[in-house]
Amino acid sequence: MILHPAILALLIGALLTCFMMLYAGWYGVRILRNWDLQSGSELQLELERRTYLISTLVSYSLTFELISLFLLIYTADRLHILITGAMCAAGTLNANAFGYPLLLLKIVNFLLAGVWLIVNHADNRGHDYPLIRVKYAGLIAIAPLSLYELYYLYAYFSELHADVITSCCGSLFSLERPGISGDLASLPSAPMMIVFYVVMAATLLSGVYCYRTGRGGYLFSALSCAAFVVGIASIVSFISLYIYELPSHHCPFDILQKEYGYIGYPIYALLFGAAVAGMGVGVLTPFRTRGSMVQVIPVFTRRLITITLILYLLFTLIVSYKIVISSFRLGGY
Amino acid sequence: MIELIEASKTFNAGQANQFIAVDKVSCRISRGGLTVLKGPSGSGKTTLLTLIGCMARPTSGRILLHGVGKVCLPGLAVEDTVEITSLPERFLTTIRRRMFGFIFQHFNLVRGITVLENVMLPAYPTGAPVAEVRLRALELLETLGVSRHAASRVERLSGGEMQRIAIARALVNDPLLIIADEPTAHLDSRLSEEFMELVAGFKGAGKSVLIASHDPIVYGAAQADAVIEMRDGRITGCGTHP
Amino acid sequence: MNRRIERYRNILDFALSSLLRRKGKNLSLLGMYTVIVFFIASLVFFIQALKREAALVLDGAPDLVVQRLVAGRDDPIPVAYGYKISAIRGVSEVKPRFWGYYYDPVTRANFTLVASGDDPPGRESIYLGSGVARLMHLNAGNYLSLRGAKGASQVFSVQKILASNSELVAADLIQIREDDFRTLFDFPAGRATDLAVSVRNKVEVPTVAAKIAHEFPDTRPILKSEMLRTYASVFDWRGGMVIVLLFVAVLSFVILAWDKATGLSAEERKEIGILKSIGWETGDVLILKSFEGMVISLTAYLAGVCLAYLHVFFFSAPFFEQALKGWSVLYPQFKLAPFVDPYLLCVLFFLTVCPYTVSTIVPSWLAATVDPDTAMRS
Numbered sequence A: 001m002i003l004h005p006a007i008l009a010l011l012i013g014a015l016l017t018c019f020m021m022l023y024a025g026w027y028g029v030r031i032l033r034n035w036d037l038q039s040g041s042e043l044q045l046e047l048e049r050r051t052y053l054i055s056t057l058v059s060y061s062l063t064f065e066l067i068s069l070f071l072l073i074y075t076a077d078r079l080h081i082l083i084t085g086a087m088c089a090a091g092t093l094n095a096n097a098f099g100y101p102l103l104l105l106k107i108v109n110f111l112l113a114g115v116w117l118i119v120n121h122a123d124n125r126g127h128d129y130p131l132i133r134v135k136y137a138g139l140i141a142i143a144p145l146s147l148y149e150l151y152y153l154y155a156y157f158s159e160l161h162a163d164v165i166t167s168c169c170g171s172l173f174s175l176e177r178p179g180i181s182g183d184l185a186s187l188p189s190a191p192m193m194i195v196f197y198v199v200m201a202a203t204l205l206s207g208v209y210c211y212r213t214g215r216g217g218y219l220f221s222a223l224s225c226a227a228f229v230v231g232i233a234s235i236v237s238f239i240s241l242y243i244y245e246l247p248s249h250h251c252p253f254d255i256l257q258k259e260y261g262y263i264g265y266p267i268y269a270l271l272f273g274a275a276v277a278g279m280g281v282g283v284l285t286p287f288r289t290r291g292s293m294v295q296v297i298p299v300f301t302r303r304l305i306t307i308t309l310i311l312y313l314l315f316t317l318i319v320s321y322k323i324v325i326s327s328f329r330l331g332g333y
Numbered sequence B: 001m002i003e004l005i006e007a008s009k010t011f012n013a014g015q016a017n018q019f020i021a022v023d024k025v026s027c028r029i030s031r032g033g034l035t036v037l038k039g040p041s042g043s044g045k046t047t048l049l050t051l052i053g054c055m056a057r058p059t060s061g062r063i064l065l066h067g068v069g070k071v072c073l074p075g076l077a078v079e080d081t082v083e084i085t086s087l088p089e090r091f092l093t094t095i096r097r098r099m100f101g102f103i104f105q106h107f108n109l110v111r112g113i114t115v116l117e118n119v120m121l122p123a124y125p126t127g128a129p130v131a132e133v134r135l136r137a138l139e140l141l142e143t144l145g146v147s148r149h150a151a152s153r154v155e156r157l158s159g160g161e162m163q164r165i166a167i168a169r170a171l172v173n174d175p176l177l178i179i180a181d182e183p184t185a186h187l188d189s190r191l192s193e194e195f196m197e198l199v200a201g202f203k204g205a206g207k208s209v210l211i212a213s214h215d216p217i218v219y220g221a222a223q224a225d226a227v228i229e230m231r232d233g234r235i236t237g238c239g240t241h242p
Numbered sequence C: 001m002n003r004r005i006e007r008y009r010n011i012l013d014f015a016l017s018s019l020l021r022r023k024g025k026n027l028s029l030l031g032m033y034t035v036i037v038f039f040i041a042s043l044v045f046f047i048q049a050l051k052r053e054a055a056l057v058l059d060g061a062p063d064l065v066v067q068r069l070v071a072g073r074d075d076p077i078p079v080a081y082g083y084k085i086s087a088i089r090g091v092s093e094v095k096p097r098f099w100g101y102y103y104d105p106v107t108r109a110n111f112t113l114v115a116s117g118d119d120p121p122g123r124e125s126i127y128l129g130s131g132v133a134r135l136m137h138l139n140a141g142n143y144l145s146l147r148g149a150k151g152a153s154q155v156f157s158v159q160k161i162l163a164s165n166s167e168l169v170a171a172d173l174i175q176i177r178e179d180d181f182r183t184l185f186d187f188p189a190g191r192a193t194d195l196a197v198s199v200r201n202k203v204e205v206p207t208v209a210a211k212i213a214h215e216f217p218d219t220r221p222i223l224k225s226e227m228l229r230t231y232a233s234v235f236d237w238r239g240g241m242v243i244v245l246l247f248v249a250v251l252s253f254v255i256l257a258w259d260k261a262t263g264l265s266a267e268e269r270k271e272i273g274i275l276k277s278i279g280w281e282t283g284d285v286l287i288l289k290s291f292e293g294m295v296i297s298l299t300a301y302l303a304g305v306c307l308a309y310l311h312v313f314f315f316s317a318p319f320f321e322q323a324l325k326g327w328s329v330l331y332p333q334f335k336l337a338p339f340v341d342p343y344l345l346c347v348l349f350f351l352t353v354c355p356y357t358v359s360t361i362v363p364s365w366l367a368a369t370v371d372p373d374t375a376m377r378s
Helices: A005-034 A042-082 A089-093 A099-125 A132-158 A189-213 A217-244 A264-287 A293-325 B045-052 B089-099 B115-126 B130-143 B159-171 B189-204 C002-021 C023-059 C080-086 C130-136 C178-185 C202-215 C224-262 C266-277 C282-313 C342-368 C372-377
Strands: B002-011 B019-029 B034-038 B060-065 B100-103 B177-181 B208-213 B226-231 B234-240 C064-070 C073-075 C091-097 C099-104 C109-114 C125-129 C143-147 C153-162 C173-175 C194-199 C219-223
Touching (some): A005 A042, A005 C224, A042 A089, A042 A132, A042 C282, A089 A099, A099 A264, A099 A293, A189 A293, A217 A293, A264 A293, B002 B045, B019 B045, B045 B208, B089 C282, B100 B159, B115 B130, B115 B159, B115 C002, B130 B159, B130 C002, B159 B177, C002 C023, C002 C282, C023 C282, C023 C342, C080 C194, C109 C130, C194 C202, C202 C219, C219 C224, C266 C342, C266 C372, C282 C342
Parallel strands (some): B034 B208, B034 B226, C109 C173, C125 C153
Antiparallel strands (some): B002 B019, B002 B060, B226 B234, C064 C073, C064 C219, C091 C194, C125 C173, C143 C153
């Protein structure tokens, strides 16, 4: 265990998030069991009040999850000097088996919390609590994930040891351990570039179609999920090359650094935002005819589609701009 | 405009100190008139006001709003009936904000802030622009003859003045129905008479008024269109003014 | 959209005015919060500055240092090893280094005696680090007597006082000629304290080190990167320990904040009841409360961080000096270079603002769910 202030901060953050999510999940169970809208009993009134607490807790968790996601990457980057062979965050995360699963878990938790808040927002617009059961069943499913995340975070950092000179042995860490690869497997650049633009264009088209006709919500949602995955794969595969202007540097984390003008923050923020909004469309679609949602969901879905499209469009524009102004050119492949 | 069907409100249900404050009350409150709820203290008048005013939900029974669908919920037509019994709190609050203005027995002004701010308070969460609300609040204070106190703190005012501030506050969101709970309890007879004149003014301006009171000046007043008598949580008499 | 922004603005206005109305309570909360942020921020800034300082020092360190171990303890290394090492492919230079510690019983301080460098002092002369000079009230031209290994004192004239851009390490330095060093400590002939090895291509440093370790099994090669790492983790570890302690303070503050927030005064309770009765919704009151919390935490955070900045970079961290810099009696007097890292600000935010925010959620919610009809029943 390295007692770095940032690691303490991350652990505290995860502990708080976990506590909030489990607390919310616990009341989710109570709401699922005892909810009866027709009743004016004191229990029902109390449960309705709890819903305010729960949505506040989840939105704070979401915020923490987002900040700590970046903090984790940044910390991993800072710690690479302590780990032999690690060149940047990619290497530090690879230092033990918990690093990448942890990152993945954090991303998944962020997306799920975001989608939950979208459902919650829609439900709050309806005057008959139409999605209450769906919402809380979902919350109960999500809440344990944060416990899982806390466990992974703890396991990751407790397994992470600084390679420090000790007086008892004169061994060289640098050679004892096989070098930790800082490189991620990356897909070939030129084909990936085509896939990237095709998927973005398809998402745009299906979004416009869905906005106009109100149909094809699932397709749009699936495409925007695909666009998220393709977007991240593209950053590793070719976008990073243009940003670093190096033919073999595929690191998805270095773009968060000052040397590259912190370009990674807007890029990832756009990508994550678009993914949450896009997934929200798909999750809301099956409920568009339920009760008062008939009036709420179509309007809300349109707004979500607009947000998704704008974010993806901005993402594509920034990336394309970077590609155009970069002095790097794809050769070979 | 408002219809109650067997509405009941029970406190501490299922416990030893269970207490039925309103017991299966059915009545109607019509638009544009002055309705007085008459009865001794403890008869359930205030609880009934909170039910009608969407502050609390009945334990059983139904409350319907007629002819105000458009004001209440998005997507409804004017003539639609709204059942408020099982609405989530956020919708009840919206309805309350748009439909009702409250005048409390103890005025319930917030201490430490100015009279003007007190009057503007109900408009804050509606998202109305501050400048607009300020103008409206000042106009109301002017009409009620207390505009000279606009910048002073509420704790320096007399009872009659405080009530006028409370009235201005009740009117700032331009409600359809004004609900007052024992408005004359802390006023002398002259001020009570003045209050009833103001009420007549509201009626003239097309607003409905609902007052709970056991003061003869109120329920005996010429302006009262209907008087509902309550005792022990039930309606014991109902009639139009002689 | 516009209305929504207006609504937030209106509620924020009211939140500010309610905070001002309860000056006493909120100022005491703010004060304690600021003090805690101040301590944690000072610590984090201070450690960061020390790490930079250490990195600066190590910048001039050799790529590789070779020490000899006898029975697991450091032992002077034969200078002859150096010739063989310089024959290894990739090695550009090998320099024997002579250094050691000298304990002065009068001032009870430990000095570092170094006999290397390009510009050695003259016979029976020394250069003094600024800290030593200050401690012993010596100037150039004065004399300093050192007790040798055989018990006899030897007198050296102070030739000059060393100026240094990093006082942290150079303060306790005494620079001496190699032959004086040998006679003073009765150092074995043909041996050096360790060997400094320079490597032409930095990528090859580990390979060279491995060859040395293979050829001379009794030696221990230490890489510069390993030293950097060790320094960094030692500083982090020390700082981390203190942060754990300070976090106890954060926790007790959080409990206090919780207590203050839950124990709504009758006045406040009544006020929220009034707000709810005149048409504020639970969500509106929640926003009001979280705005109040945000104003307090952001103010405390900013004030604490600014004060910590002044404390560490302008007043040289008087609170932590003793605990963190080292154990030497000889204290370097130096100003840390002002430097703020956005990353650290983010860490600080997480350490201080998040626990407080979480602690306010439940009390705010409790306050916000006051029944609107309580106003009718007062």
